[in-house]
Amino acid sequence: MNQIEVPLREIAHARTGDKGNCTNIGLFAYDARHYDLLVEQVTVARVAAHFAYRRPTHVVRYLLPKLAAMNFVLDDVLDGGVNDSLNLDLHGKALSFHLLTMTVKVPAGTALRRAKKETR
Amino acid sequence: MQIGKNTESLAVGCGAGFSGDRVDAPPAVVRTLIERGGPSAIIFEMLAERTLALAQLARKANPDLGYEVLLDMELRPILADCLANGITIVGNFGAANPRAAAQMILRLARELGLASPRIAVVEGDDLSSAEGRRLIRECLPGQFDDRRFVCANVYQGAFSIAAAIKAGAQVVVTGRVADPSLTLAPAIAHFGWRETDWDQLAGATMAGHLLECGAQVSGGYFADPGYKDVPGLEDVGFPIAEIAADGSCIVTKASATGGLVDARTVKEQLLYEIHDPAAYLTPDVVADITDAQVEELGPNTVRLSGVRGHPRTPTLKTNVFSDGGWIGEAEISYAGPGAEARARLAMDVLRKRLGRELELRFDLIGVCSVLGDDGNRLLAATAAGAATDVRLRVAAKHDDVSRIDRLLREVPALWTGGPAGGGGAKVSKRQRLSLQSCLVPRERVPASFSFIEQT
Numbered sequence: 001m002n003q004i005e006v007p008l009r010e011i012a013h014a015r016t017g018d019k020g021n022c023t024n025i026g027l028f029a030y031d032a033r034h035y036d037l038l039v040e041q042v043t044v045a046r047v048a049a050h051f052a053y054r055r056p057t058h059v060v061r062y063l064l065p066k067l068a069a070m071n072f073v074l075d076d077v078l079d080g081g082v083n084d085s086l087n088l089d090l091h092g093k094a095l096s097f098h099l100l101t102m103t104v105k106v107p108a109g110t111a112l113r114r115a116k117k118e119t120r
Numbered sequence: 121m122q123i124g125k126n127t128e129s130l131a132v133g134c135g136a137g138f139s140g141d142r143v144d145a146p147p148a149v150v151r152t153l154i155e156r157g158g159p160s161a162i163i164f165e166m167l168a169e170r171t172l173a174l175a176q177l178a179r180k181a182n183p184d185l186g187y188e189v190l191l192d193m194e195l196r197p198i199l200a201d202c203l204a205n206g207i208t209i210v211g212n213f214g215a216a217n218p219r220a221a222a223q224m225i226l227r228l229a230r231e232l233g234l235a236s237p238r239i240a241v242v243e244g245d246d247l248s249s250a251e252g253r254r255l256i257r258e259c260l261p262g263q264f265d266d267r268r269f270v271c272a273n274v275y276q277g278a279f280s281i282a283a284a285i286k287a288g289a290q291v292v293v294t295g296r297v298a299d300p301s302l303t304l305a306p307a308i309a310h311f312g313w314r315e316t317d318w319d320q321l322a323g324a325t326m327a328g329h330l331l332e333c334g335a336q337v338s339g340g341y342f343a344d345p346g347y348k349d350v351p352g353l354e355d356v357g358f359p360i361a362e363i364a365a366d367g368s369c370i371v372t373k374a375s376a377t378g379g380l381v382d383a384r385t386v387k388e389q390l391l392y393e394i395h396d397p398a399a400y401l402t403p404d405v406v407a408d409i410t411d412a413q414v415e416e417l418g419p420n421t422v423r424l425s426g427v428r429g430h431p432r433t434p435t436l437k438t439n440v441f442s443d444g445g446w447i448g449e450a451e452i453s454y455a456g457p458g459a460e461a462r463a464r465l466a467m468d469v470l471r472k473r474l475g476r477e478l479e480l481r482f483d484l485i486g487v488c489s490v491l492g493d494d495g496n497r498l499l500a501a502t503a504a505g506a507a508t509d510v511r512l513r514v515a516a517k518h519d520d521v522s523r524i525d526r527l528l529r530e531v532p533a534l535w536t537g538g539p540a541g542g543g544g545a546k547v548s549k550r551q552r553l554s555l556q557s558c559l560v561p562r563e564r565v566p567a568s569f570s571f572i573e574q575t
């Protein structure tokens with residue numbers, strides 16, 4: 001089957017939370033049928049590489065198939081966290097959208113969020 | 121609110137999700153609770169980690185302060201309706217001074233011509249005393265510096281709040297308690313749950329988790345135009361959870377408001393600030409959402425079920441704040457042709473003038489900023505471009521305030537001595553509070569409640 005490469009944002013949404021110097025990013029398939037594809041392609045290794053410039057000391061992925069969701073926890077990526085970081089975004093709230101720039105391969109013809117927007 | 125073993129569901133609304141949340145949100149929640157009828161409560165979660173440390177500093181400066189500064193604005197529009205309709209108010213707006221907050225609410229009630237409400241304060245979280253500091257020293261061996269100590273507070277749980285409600289409190293004022301415990305407490309009082317009803321405690325804990333950030337479950341922190349659209353975001357309604365006797369809940373929001381509650385908003389908030397979904401630790405229970413299910417029942421109506429609970433841990437989390445020196449930041453803008461090159465030149469000037477005495481973090485707002493890191497690695501990897509509206513920001517931290525003051529002089533000096541066309545210089549500094557967390561044995565830090573009389 002033909003495949004195309006698209007940003008994660010086309011098939012998934014995400015939210016960042018912070019605790020101390022760690023961030024968690026929940027990643028959710030818009031369509032539960034894409035969950036397996038996310039599990040296969042959005043791996044710990046790829047996420048660690050995607051955030052390598054923040055030097056995570058540990059990356060864990062938790063799977064929640066009943067929610068068609070995954071939870072990533074990245075340790076030591078917030079420059080010390082809310083009380084220490086010099087970032088304007090002390091909490092790292094924007095990081096979910098950085099994850100959504102990672103690309104995934106989907107079957108050609110997959111319903112994308114962008115396409116939905118254009119047809120409205 | 122009815123107390124004891126009830127089978128009827130309990131509605132818990134959220135009035136605030138952080139200190140500084142919208143003060144015009146609670147009235148719509150209260151109206152909705154009254155329309156719905158039946159037992160209900162409203163919670164106010166207003167105590168982020170740092171908020172409490174700042175409140176402790178405020179109390180040190182004035183012993184009558186140190187509670188939530190927006191408390192009057194939050195409660196004034198709803199206090200009469202809540203008292204008249206049996207809606208229990210539970211809030212951690214006591215911050216560093218729950219007794220002063222309770223006195224303020226008593227004064228407010230008198231000013232509004234209301235009968236004096238039964239107000240309870242829950243205490244036991246503050247470990248700033250000499251005895252508390254000894255305990256902290258035991259739990260942070262070799263890492264505790266008494267000279268820099270600002271405050272320490274332990275996260276207390278729901279059962280003292282529940283005991284206060286069972287004893288007749290109409291308003292419960294707390295300092296540091298775990299955020300979801302604010303919601304769990306009225307459910308414990310209503311359903312008569314025991315300390316070992318793990319599944320029920322875990323279910324209502326996750327209901328509390330969904331409520332504790334206010335609009336974050338009802339359309340806030342969610343909208344992404346064209347991808348995730350939210351109607352009426354300017355008037356986003358705050359959430360309400362109808363908690364059932366088994367601990368499951370149905371999430372809705374205040375009626376006649378904007379916003380959105382659907383499976384996506386609930387799932388996003390369910391995992392917010394969660395690490396291991398099988399072990400969400402609170403003082404009350406270990407919640408497990410591995411098999412939790414989120415189901416849309418109708419418009420703005422979503423059910424959360426399948427949360428399991430495991431026995432609580434023997435320790436409680438404590439946050440210890442210390443004086444961490446100073447943080448300074450300064451900004452200046454460049455616009456038009458060559459703006460990015462001029463901003464990058466200004467950055468270079470600052471690095472050469474200050475780089476030996478301070479570790480500088482730079483942002484080129486409009487090119488690379490919040491996704492960057494304090495080591496400037498992402499910025500270094502970002503090729504110079506031709507952005508035409510760029511704001512340079514520089515930030516640093518140091519124990520010596522004179523070095524921070526030097527940073528704050530250097531950026532305005534770019535007006536006359538930096539690249540062409542620099543404008544809008546702004547500077548600020550603040551005291552930094554550094555945080556250590558530790559676990560203390562729960563039997564060493566008991567919580568208790570007491571009723572407050574007007575003084």
